[in-house]
Amino acid sequence: MTPAPNTSDQGAPDHDWSAGAQPLTRYVEGGVQWVRSFDRRRPLVWDLLLTGFFVVAAFIDVAGDGWRNITENENVPLWLVYAMAAVFSVPLLWRRRHPLAVYGVMAATTLVNAWSGASLQASLTLLIVVFNIAMRLPARTLAWTYCLTVVPSVVGHIRYPQGSWDQQVVPMMMSFAIVALMGIAFRTRQEYMASLVQRAKQLEVERDQQARLATNAERTRIAREMHDIIGHNLSVITTLADGGSYAAAKSPERAAQALTAIGTTSRQALTELRRLLDVLREEAPETAALAPQPALTDLDQLIDGVRSAGLPVRSTVRGRPDSLPAGRQLTVYRVVQEALTNTLKHGGPEATAYVDVAYGDDGVRATVTDTGVGGPPTADSSGRGITGMRERTALYDGTLEAGPRRKPPGGWLVELHIPKESTQ
Incomplete structure (x- = not known):
């Protein structure tokens, strides 16, 4: 027996432990x-x-x-x-x-x-x-x-x-x-x-610490989503607006096409933002329609939008994403989206991009390369580009490599690998 504190003078708070007693x-x-x-x-x-x-x-x-x-x-x-x-x-x-x-x-x-x-x-x-x-x-x-x-x-x-x-x-x-x-x-x-x-x-x-950690994790997730949605779509809109302004005097038809693409991209951005903001509401109507998260089947639409903004993009897809869970598909989609957005912002007017996605027994691999001559993707003021991609990848025990390519040809490389979901 060890010395005890003066429990008579300073005891524990009273509790109604005898609620079920006689x-x-x-x-x-x-x-x-x-x-x-x-x-x-x-x-x-x-x-x-x-x-x-x-x-x-x-x-x-x-x-x-x-x-x-x-x-x-x-x-x-x-x-x-x-x-x-x-x-x-x-x-x-x-x-x-x-x-x-x-x-x-x-x-x-x-x-x-x-x-x-x-x-x-x-x-x-x-x-x-x-x-x-x-x-x-x-x-x-x-x-x-x-x-x-x-x-x-x-x-x-x-x-x-x-x-x-x-x-x-x-x-x-x-x-x-x-x-x-x-x-x-x-x-x-x-x-x-x-x-x-x-x-x-x-x-x-x-419990309070877990609640704070969960809140911080949710804030980080929302920040990543906001960065990916707004950053990508605004980059596309900015590029289209610049191109449309340049073409307005010489080719009104091209300017009209740019305005149409800006409208389409803006509506897509608004749709995704409404979906994301609905999650933040304390009480959402039971009958509210929830738009699905982007999946790898939407990659073609993403690449078409980037092409319309003036960035030539070639793509190759090997295998089928049917067995890939939705969370992993969203991660691959966002990484490809961020990589192409960075090329739009930093690659320069002569840049081209190549997207390669492969599904295999070991998981999914996605490689995005470009021939840009601009600054690195981390040049944006938010600092969430590469960091956000790494955070998303780490959620599924994946790896992500991002950095400049050797010259020639130069440019930038983003390579992602997410292992197959364990069945254990």
Whole structure:
């Protein structure tokens, strides 16, 4: 047993643990909780009440000559009897703050009580101190206090050998053992309750942390989606607008085509943004239609949109994506989309791109290369381009390589591999 904190002064919060218990149990527990609550709030008041009760009882026993009914020696000086009564009761005020000091003073007085033959009943208050020792101090301390408590009984039996050994010594030993066990039981229960409260608080903290982590993860996911949707579509719209403005004076037909493509791309962007923002609503109508997430079957439409923006793109698809889960398809789609968007923004007017997607037994591979001469994709101010692609890929234990290609031919390379979903 290790030293315990002062659980009487600072206990765990009250809990309605007895909701399903019998009425008598609830009443008893309610009374105990009230006493403990009062003790925590007003410990000095409780100590004064307890000490005052035993001081009055001890002095009434002496003043009324009640002690003479069980004394072994009626000739004990009265001043000594009063002094012992005071020592057996007054130090109880400090029993919780200084249990060993109080025990030492009272144990010495108990020895004087046994040697003189006064046999004051007030000496039983020593058991209250023993209870506090069992509640607060190590078992080693409790063991040697047991030995010291038995000594006065042995001395009294030797000096006044009236009655048998078991009548004078054994009752004190049994009383000490019972009180010590009660103290240990109370201490164990308080420590157990304190551990339950601490665990409940820890679980609340962990729950809050999990909620914060989930919130941050959702914010990151939404930020990636917003970056991919707005970044790609605005890049396409900007490129089309620039091309349309340039062609307006020389080829009105090309300018009209650019405006049509801008309208189509804008509507697609709005559709995806509405779908994403609907997720953020606290309550969505049950009848609301949810647009599907982009899949690899939409790659052709994505590439056509990039082509219409003025970037020549060739593509090759090997295998079928039918068995690929929707989450993995969305990741491949977004990576290809981000790579092509970066080429649009940074590749320069003469850039071309090539997209190769292959489905195999080991998963899916996607490679996007370009011949651009502009800056790297990480040049955008948000910094979410390459980072977002890596985060998406990591969700499915995939790998992503992105960097400049050697010259010739130069340009940029983005290579993605997502392994096949495990069946285990």
